Amino acid sequence: MDIRNLFQSLPWAYSAPALSHMRIRPKESSENACMIQFFTWEARHPVMSWWKHFQSEVASLRDMGITQVWLPPPHKATRKTGQGYDAYDLWDLGEFDQKGTVATRWGTREELLDACKTAKEHQLLILIDAVLNHKMGADRRESFPAVPVDPTDRTKEIGKERVIQAWTAYDFTGRMGKYSDLRWTQEHFTGIDWDDSSKSKAIYKFTGEGHQGWSKHVDKELGNYDYLLGGDIDHRHPKVKEDLLAWGKWILETTGAGGYRLDAIKHMDRRFLLDFIKSGKARNADRDMFAVAEYWSGKQVLRTILPYVRAFRGQTTFFDVPLHFKFHQACEQGQAFDLRTIFNDTLVYCRPGDAVTFVDNHDTQIGQSLESWVDASFKVHAYALILLRPHGHPCAFYGDIYPNKECYDAAVARNVTKLLTARKLYAYGETVDYFLHKNCVGFVRRGSSSRPGCAVIISNGTMKSSKALCSIRMNMGLESVTKTYIPLLDSTNTPVRIDSKGWGEFYTKPKQVEVWIQE
Structure with missing residues (x-):
């Protein structure tokens, strides 16, 4: 399907x-x-x-x-x-x-x-x-229990609970409680990736009193992708x-x-x-x-x-x-x-x-x-x-x-x-797609009562035609009959004249893009 x-x-x-x-x-x-x-x-x-x-x-x-x-x-x-x-x-x-x-x-x-x-x-x-998601640059270290988890599957513990020392205390002494008086500590986080006491890098899940582990309402990549970097905030x-x-x-x-x-x-x-x-x-x-x-x-x-x-x-x-x-x-x-x-x-x-x-x-x-x-x-x-x-x-x-x-x-x-x-x-009105060729596609915006439209041709290769151009016949609607469209991006392209039924042969050079607008 x-x-x-x-x-x-x-x-x-x-x-x-x-x-x-x-x-x-x-x-x-x-x-x-x-x-x-x-x-x-x-x-x-x-x-x-x-x-x-x-x-x-x-x-x-x-x-x-x-x-x-x-x-x-x-x-x-x-x-x-x-x-x-x-x-x-x-x-x-x-x-x-x-x-x-x-x-x-x-x-x-x-x-x-x-x-x-x-x-x-x-x-x-x-x-x-x-x-x-996280905080970084804490003001002080704290000591508390945590357990290392498998970095490829954060639902699996790969060691025993231990006391680690980590940068998790945020005092914001420069702000002195203005706007918010919350001073963050380890109780406000779920994990971190550095134990300062052993100088070891690992993903540590906090396990002390009050901690609930990783949130279950996150992406399931790597088992549980609650932890990304820094001090991982506990939004619960x-x-x-x-x-x-x-x-x-x-x-x-x-x-x-x-x-x-x-x-x-x-x-x-x-x-x-x-x-x-x-x-x-x-x-x-x-x-x-x-x-x-x-x-x-x-x-x-x-x-x-x-x-x-x-x-x-x-x-x-x-x-x-x-x-x-x-x-x-x-x-x-x-x-x-x-x-x-x-x-x-x-x-x-x-x-x-x-x-x-x-x-x-x-x-x-x-x-x-x-x-x-x-x-x-x-x-x-x-x-x-x-x-x-x-x-x-x-x-x-x-x-x-x-x-x-x-x-x-x-x-x-x-x-x-x-x-x-x-x-x-110019990009207004009905859209009609002409996705006809592997290396050459186009679409038109036919405009509205108050705004004009445009035609777009996109090429990502060399066409096999003798013209060596990406060319598609597209219909701009009867309102555009006998109108002339000029190139917006490459001024060397020759203007396109719309016929009596609203059709025009729009084109661009190989591997290029052109946008055509009314003269």
Whole structure:
């Protein structure tokens, strides 16, 4: 059975898709929505803080067609240069002298709030990166009982209970109880990967009084994937839950953000996460709050993410990791890849209303833990497929657009920027697919009464025709009769004239992409 049909045949598949009740664009606007991840892994600006850099780009982002911005984690990290995924204090947004700095890697609290204010003035929605799975950089060591577990099956103990010494006490002396008076200790965690007394690295499950072991409501990879890194937070602990739910409301109110990007959800208790999302939505102004969850699977197949889509029942969208890996596969295989299958077994194919589509992000960059970079040979192709079609909610990547030392390609950036403009201005109306050839596919957007459409041709190989072009005859509708379509990406391509029945012979050069718009 086709995976989409299988998914739709299940009773719970008909719960309202997440995007149907989330705000992804300015209120009263009918423009196409689009998100951007506004940072790379090593992002730094040479002359200003990152928050000031973002603030300076707000107007340009809106002009580009961006409606939402996913900002990097705003809280105090373990190191001065920490990106925030090494979370130390969620309540310190660059306000207190902790970990040898007042500002975070990204700037000060004042700079963050100023940038958020500018974004709100331009009707640009902010997403907060919520890193709730773990803490790092504790202030003191503690001694307590724990037991080592098998790293390949965390349900199996591989040694006797012993007293370990670990960095689990967080005093936050720089903050002195402002915003939250909770001081974290070992009772608030489930495990850690270092015993300081024996100087040994292993995954230790805490077993002292009050500890319940790993949560059962996490991913089953490695037996139980509650533990990821650092001090693993026990989301079942009443004080932990109270503190994190309070932070969730506070961060939205403080920044004026419209939702969250949820980090590492497969490692966290699902019941807590549902409460966290619902708590954020309970704020009167944010009942249409947006949420997108990060879920990576070692198998990277659609079936591993579907149970999470089911469990959250429209409370959060999910990054379409299966689609990202299809893009990476197409990049690696070149013309051996069949473009007609590009959406098979992806979230946007079977559940578009729950899918946030993306090409690359900070984790997929070369050298990073989930390296699977889509290089220039297929980068623009992939962006055309997520930006110019109506399905899912696309997320562009800073590294593909802005100059940077990690992954910038000027030609790619130029074309991705053009595609963003095309999404804003032309990608409207009925979609008709012409996925006819292994190495050449196309589709048209026929436009609406108030917005024009476009035609898109994508090639990943050399055609065998005498023209040596990827060419497909496509119908733009009777409204386009006798109209002329011009190329958006390659100005050397000859314009296409639409015949008396709405047909035009659209094309692109081998291994290229072209978008055709009305003259």
